[in-house]
Amino acid sequence: MEKPPDSVGIVKTQYFTFAESPNEMLLEKGGKLGPVTIAYETYGTLNKDKSNALLVCHALSGSAHAAGYYTDDDIKGLKKNTGWWDLMIGPGKPMDTNKYFIICSNILGSCYGSTGPSSVNPATGKEYAMTFPEVTIPDMVKAQKVLLDHLGIEKLVSVIGGSMGGMQALEWALQFPDTPKSVVVIAASAALSAQEIALDAVGRNAIKMDEHWENGNYYGKNRALKGLAVARMVGHISYLSEEGMEKKFGRRTEDPVMAASMTPFEKEFENGFAVEGYLAHQGKKFVERFDANAYLYVTKAMDYFDVDNRYGGGSLTKAMKRIKAEVLMVSFTSDWLFSPAQAKEIVQALTLNNKDVSYIEIKSIHGHDAFLLEKKTVAENKILGQAFKNFLIHIK
């Protein structure tokens, strides 16, 4: 099977390392980190004057692998390593690789190739674990900027991201107002609400109470799996809307065939109602791919994100003053994690500053998940893709 004509094809993750001792990266919360490795992928070709670059930012548990495949087996559908935003990125797709050079890098603090708590600290030869310094979204963006400098890119056509990726896009426009010509902020906000912080805190507490967490020193031993699974369950409740959950599961009990196919790990969790089996399955899938300590650091970074206080002395309107990029805000009607109301606050603050801002509220019952590419969210993503096209076409 050949690669689909609108696919970027087989891609390879690249790695860039900087901030070697004694030039460690200074972090917002006061820590130092070095060397710093950033995993990234690129799609399309950078033009001669390096003016066609787009930066794509991933969400909480994403990776640099936004488009394409790793191996022929992926193309054949034998493996499932298709990039997480493959529907959006490729020749002729909304982020057209015939036109744009697209970069996606794994965030600082994650566990997909960029330096994070599961990385080995060269000074000790052991994983950082909880000795990893606190990182923030501004730090993640700062690291992305170093990568861009390394690639020789001074201007970005756009920075585009959803959820925590949307926060990064917004942070780009604030921290480096002259770099992106535009930003697309999807299903994100300028700061988490108390309820969102609380949900994150429950997840972190579940990880930390896992007997195998051992203050983060579980590498090479038992991994803190159950706690991470429970954290993911809390997450999934917040990613779906009540209406969407009701439609998908309602009060149905677990299908016996599905229940019989559960792994022993999944069976360790509550099931009976279909929604419980779903959560157990999501928990299982997540622990197979994500690091518990990275979850602690990355959710904390989201909690710390606070545009009003970092850039506006407590005022979002003041903070927005520094933005030069054209902004496209996107939210989904049933997203209660990052609600349309939160998006509108940013839109209003930009408007009060006479900034160039567009806003699209996409109707969906799929809650926060609506921005992700799944079968159920095809309609939302068609609208989103069209919105990208319409928006990007006029960014000069």
Place this chain on the structure above:
Amino acid sequence: MEKPPDSVGIVKTQYFTFAESPNEMLLEKGGKLGPVTIAYETYGTLNKDKSNALLVCHALSGSAHAAGYYTDDDIKGLKKNTGWWDLMIGPGKPMDTNKYFIICSNILGSCYGSTGPSSVNPATGKEYAMTFPEVTIPDMVKAQKVLLDHLGIEKLVSVIGGSMGGMQALEWALQFPDTPKSVVVIAASAALSAQEIALDAVGRNAIKMDEHWENGNYYGKNRALKGLAVARMVGHISYLSEEGMEKKFGRRTEDPVMAASMTPFEKEFENGFAVEGYLAHQGKKFVERFDANAYLYVTKAMDYFDVDNRYGGGSLTKAMKRIKAEVLMVSFTSDWLFSPAQAKEIVQALTLNNKDVSYIEIKSIHGHDAFLLEKKTVAENKILGQAFKNFLIHIK
């Protein structure tokens, strides 16, 4: 200090035991249980024709102690054993003990004197733990009915309860249509939604992953405290509204004085933001008073509650046909755990059956917690108290 004139004064919990072998109580899910002890309290005086009784039903983690004090120290404010609905029950209060004989019993499966998983199974001499049979809200109501029979009460002026107590009130009108003349269903629904089941499941999973839970056999050993605390944290997020949480905590960081006063147990949990400290504190308070296994059983009972299927073959409207009691439904505008929409479904189903139903939607930013008596919910409770008075006065 004397007892306030509108207080029921010092009260004593009483115990009633039934279903001794070989006459065990048959449970909805197929189990058997006996002997069954029900802890209960009464306030006011039963009149000669036993026609002035009100039954008050408590929520998830409540007890039979709905009004009054246990000791003089409580009256003096030295101890905090005032009944959980003391503001509503007493001479001249909305549930007037000059007029009514009020009964409140601890639910089956709980840990406040009624038989539950922490009770000793006389057959083994050990706590039931997870050998306790599954109990449901219909079982709880059935046990309350046996208590009423024991007290010689055939008719109830009303059954009144909030949250899970509201579910019991509704169940009373369905299972024993001839017993209550009226029911007051506050902040409750005919069945949990998928989202609510999911939140309960997260709490249960947190308990079960606690290394000290030991499949429920923690009695006399370490108690499953951390897991229960995390379960309570999830609960508290659902009891508050997003708006209320934002107003109360926002993005404030923990007050250093408060943080310094934290117990070692509280400090084991995430704090930093004020909302995190609040959750840790709620978790601590809860583990000091509640049993983890009871939490598993009682939340499961809530999940199982399903009026449509038990009484209406899948139709709420059909289920409501059997109701003879006059119904007062109460909901709170910002309650997202048991939303006004869910209350209105019951109201509509009753109306379609030409039943006598009133509905009050009380404006509040305090979410599900609005029905509980706290300083912040005084306004809501004044309205609620007045609603009780207005409603009860015409029940003959």
